[in-house]
Amino acid sequence: MEDFNWLQDMIADDDLGLLNVKKKSSSLTADEQLVSKFTEINYFVTQYGRVPDKNKANISEFMLASRLEAIKSNPEQYMALADYDEHNLLPEHQD
Numbered sequence: 001m002e003d004f005n006w007l008q009d010m011i012a013d014d015d016l017g018l019l020n021v022k023k024k025s026s027s028l029t030a031d032e033q034l035v036s037k038f039t040e041i042n043y044f045v046t047q048y049g050r051v052p053d054k055n056k057a058n059i060s061e062f063m064l065a066s067r068l069e070a071i072k073s074n075p076e077q078y079m080a081l082a083d084y085d086e087h088n089l090l091p092e093h094q095d
Contacts, residue, residue, distance in 0.1 A: 031080065034071075038081050041068050045087045 011019060028036065041064050044052050052064035068089060071077045078090040 034077060034080065035084055037067055038071065038084055040064060041071075041089065042084065042086045045089065051087075051089065 014020075041052065044061070044064050052061045052068060054065045055061050071081065072089075072091060075091075081090060
């Protein structure tokens with residue numbers, strides 16, 4: 001059997017804290033992800049003064065336009081995002 005005292009010494013002498021691993025932060029919930037994605041759409045509208053278009057020459061804009069279209073077609077999502085709709089992008093809904 002090997003002697004692992006050297007390993008214990010190395011762990012004990014970790015003056016730089018290299019072996020202290022931070023706990024991985026929990027991932028976003030589905031609601032937080034939805035809000036984050038919609039915030040990107042709001043930012044685009046704020047920055048460019050228009051709704052993103054399905055412009056295949058600009059894949060980022062195309063993805064934002066597709067995401068907005070998907071949100072608009074899902075009443076559960078657009079109702080959940082009503083408080084974040086800075087530019088009146090979503091359909092009207094009744095409570």
